[in-house]
Amino acid sequence: RAVPAPGLARAFAVFSVTVALSSLPARCALRCRPSLSTLSASPRSPLHPVNMSDRCTVEKLYHSKALASPYPRSRVERRHVPEDKVGWSTEWEDYSPVEYTAGSVLAGPQWADPQVSDRSFSPKFNERDGDVERTSWNGLYVVENGRPRNPAGRTGLAGRGLLGRWGPNHAADPVVTRWKRDGSGNKIAHPVTGKNILQFVAIKRRDCGEWAIPGGMVDPGEKISATLKREFGEEALNSLQKSPEEKAELERRLQRLFEQEHFVVYRGYVDDPRNTDNAWIETEAVNYHDETGETMDSLPLEAGDDAGMVKWVDISEKLQLYANHGHFIRLVTEKRGAHWSEDPAPECRE
Numbered sequence: 534r535a536v537p538a539p540g541l542a543r544a545f546a547v548f549s550v551t552v553a554l555s556s557l558p559a560r561c562a563l564r565c566r567p568s569l570s571t572l573s574a575s576p577r578s579p580l581h582p583v584n585m586s587d588r589c590t591v592e593k594l595y596h597s598k599a600l601a602s603p604y605p606r607s608r609v610e611r612r613h614v615p616e617d618k619v620g621w622s623t624e625w626e627d628y629s630p631v632e633y634t635a636g637s638v639l640a641g642p643q644w645a646d647p648q649v650s651d652r653s654f655s656p657k658f659n660e661r662d663g664d665v666e667r668t669s670w671n672g673l674y675v676v677e678n679g680r681p682r683n684p685a686g687r688t689g690l691a692g693r694g695l696l697g698r699w700g701p702n703h704a705a706d707p708v709v710t711r712w713k714r715d716g717s718g719n720k721i722a723h724p725v726t727g728k729n730i731l732q733f734v735a736i737k738r739r740d741c742g743e744w745a746i747p748g749g750m751v752d753p754g755e756k757i758s759a760t761l762k763r764e765f766g767e768e769a770l771n772s773l774q775k776s777p778e779e780k781a782e783l784e785r786r787l788q789r790l791f792e793q794e795h796f797v798v799y800r801g802y803v804d805d806p807r808n809t810d811n812a813w814i815e816t817e818a819v820n821y822h823d824e825t826g827e828t829m830d831s832l833p834l835e836a837g838d839d840a841g842m843v844k845w846v847d848i849s850e851k852l853q854l855y856a857n858h859g860h861f862i863r864l865v866t867e868k869r870g871a872h873w874s875e876d877p878a879p880e881c882r883e
Contacts, residue, residue: 596685598856599808604694605741609633611689619686621675630810634692644750645697649679658700664754669701670801670815680811685802688810696812697750705760706748706818706858708798708865709734709769709790711826713847723849723872731848731871733862734829736768736840738855741806745855746818746862747840757817762791771837783832790828795821798864805856818861822869850874 596619602610612630617623638645647654658667658676675682680691681700696702713721713730720729736747747768751760765787766772772783798818805814823829836843846852848866850873852859866873 596688596802596804596808598804598806599683599685599688599813601806602689604633604690605806606695607633607635609690614687614689621682621686625687628687630687630689630691632691633694633809635695638693638695638697642697644752646693646699649699656699665698666703666751667698667700670817674700683808683810683813685804685808685813688808690809691811692809693812694809695807696809696814699812701815702812703751703757704748704803704814704816705751705757705764706746706816706861707761707765707791708746708818708820708861709765709823709829710820710848710865710869711823711829711845712871714826723875725875726872728870728872731866731869732845733848733865734765734769734834735844735846735854736836737842739839739841741855742841743855744846744853746858747843748816748818749839758791761819761821762787767837768840769834769836769843770832771835773837786828786832790821790823790832793821793823793828795819796868798861798868803856814856820865820868848873 600611600614600619604611609631612628618625618628634648639648641647646656649656656662656665656667658681659673660668669684671684674684693699710731710733713732715721722729734747735744737743738745747765749760749764749768751757766783770783770787772780775783796819798820800817801815803814803816808814834843834845848862848871850863852862854862863873865871
């Protein structure tokens with residue numbers, strides 16, 4: 534029996550604006566786009582990743598990449614979930630998701646929870662549990678038979694898959710940007726829109742070969758600001774392979790970048806192919822912008838850790854990125870007044 538935590542009605546109301554939007558065309562995810570001037574690095578809140586006005590509504594509430602088969606790094610096929618049965622509010626009496634938790638998780642590494650059947654495991658869902666953050670950016674989530682329930686709906690897979698935590702698995706994604714410039718240092722504008730072209734540091738993931746924002750999981754007790762800097766250093770600058778002297782110098786230069794003006798792009802659920810009915814990725818994406826380009830010029834890019842390649846990428850709607858990273862990137866272009874699309878956003882249709 535599903536046992537919602539107090540205030541569940543509020544959580545479901547909040548969910549209507551916090552589901553990952555990558556399953557919809559970027560232009561048609563919202564009837565109107567939120568003002569990004571209201572975004573800030575406010576304390577953890579059960580509310581929104583992006584502040585919405587009352588006139589903004591999401592037309593469809595479902596994920597897509599979290600429904601894909603086979604499950605990453607396996608041959609496991611999810612139970613097919615029709616679009617009209619993704620939401621938990623739709624009854625589906627014979628729903629029987631495939632049970633799967635990767636062996637690497639069941640081996641009990643430090644970053645993973647035990648199985649819920651382990652009598653020594655008494656997690657405090659929907660609250661901070663020691664050093665482990667079990668609250669969700671999306672609000673309160675349902676716990677059913679001792680297992681958290683994915684707030685975005687069914688995925689066709691139960692268990693944790695590749696994810697260590699039951700419930701939300703918190704990540705951080707640093708979106709590092711600069712203006713594209715010519716040989717003389719002048720900003721380059723798009724020939725059609727006349728807007729300046731923004732670039733961001735992208736990595737090619739080793740696990741799936743897709744281009745993505747360099748980021749990773751928040752360690753227990755770690756501040757998100759520390760995760761953002763650590764992950765960028767490890768994946769985009771190969772800090773793990775540097776000598777102590779090189780690491781110290783890299784840290785000094787990174788500090789300059791991460792002390793610059795920045796803003797929170799997004800907080801909330803990520804439509805990630807690793808998600809299951811009982812474990813899912815949530816992230817805080819933050820844009821660090823190098824206005825002059827001078828800071829990043831002193832930081833030579835070098836792929837490391839989970840990254841196979843790293844490079845500066847021109848931003849446009851043509852980008853095909855991992856999970857819903859493309860949505861985060863678009864929000865950055867709107868905030869910066871940069872080029873995104875050659876075509877004006879059309880009206881969304883049913």
